Amino acid sequence: MLRIGYVSLRDARSADDTAALKAFGCHVVRAEEPASLTADESAVLTSILDFIGEGDQLVVMRLEHLAHSTRSVLEVIDRLDERGATLFVVEPELSSEGACGRALRAALQAVAAVEPAWAGRRRRSAPAAEEIKALQDAGVGPVEIARRLGVSRMTVWRKLRALEAG
Incomplete structure (x- = not known):
């Protein structure tokens, strides 16, 4: 099993997260540059989801680092499922495997059902x-x-x- 760590550099603690993911046992840790982040998806995360294989695990420190909205997190989990891979969140400890994974998916689906359609989208900065x-x-x-x-x-x-x- 290959553990692939993913870090979003929007967070001030990203350097600490990179070290923590390596200490956690991630074979590879990929970091997202802030310039490549969009409201919908990020380039590094997309490449990980295209590369990850069956039995592999995507590891993030916190669930909010994975995507901007609950629907987007569910889409990432779906893409991992399609490839036979899983998600592991370090803080709090969550996994998309087994019974915990079914509970996580149910909770995320419930939140997504009441989340506004615009949730997670970045607001455009005010024009000069x-x-x-x-x-x-x-x-x-x-x-x-x-x-x-x-x-x-x-x-x-x-x-x-x-x-x-x-």
């Missing part, structure tokens, strides 16, 4: 005031600016007001 001002100077109205930048009209008005005041 200069970006909004440039669109306004180009003759674009506030409603269209908001639509183009994916923000509320109120955000556009606040940024424009701040520019006028400053």
Whole structure:
């Protein structure tokens, strides 16, 4: 059995997690760079899920390091199941194997059933005031600016007001 550790570098404790996973017995520990993280999936995790084989185990320190939402965690567990691999979480100790795995899946499915569809998605950072001002100077109205930048009209008005005041 090959144990593959996965670390998300969004956490300040990621260096400690890498050492802990190696001490736990992971043969390989792969770390996700923050730049490669998206709301849906990460490049390193995807490569692990494509590579992992039957009887292997994906190990993470905490369940929240695996994905941004409960539905995404369930998708990872499903992909591991398809490949004959399992998930092991160190803190708290959880596994996708056997009776514990069935209980974990049932709990995650219950949470996913009440989780909002947008849960786990990262919010887009607010656009710079200069970006909004440039669109306004180009003759674009506030409603269209908001639509183009994916923000509320109120955000556009606040940024424009701040520019006028400053």
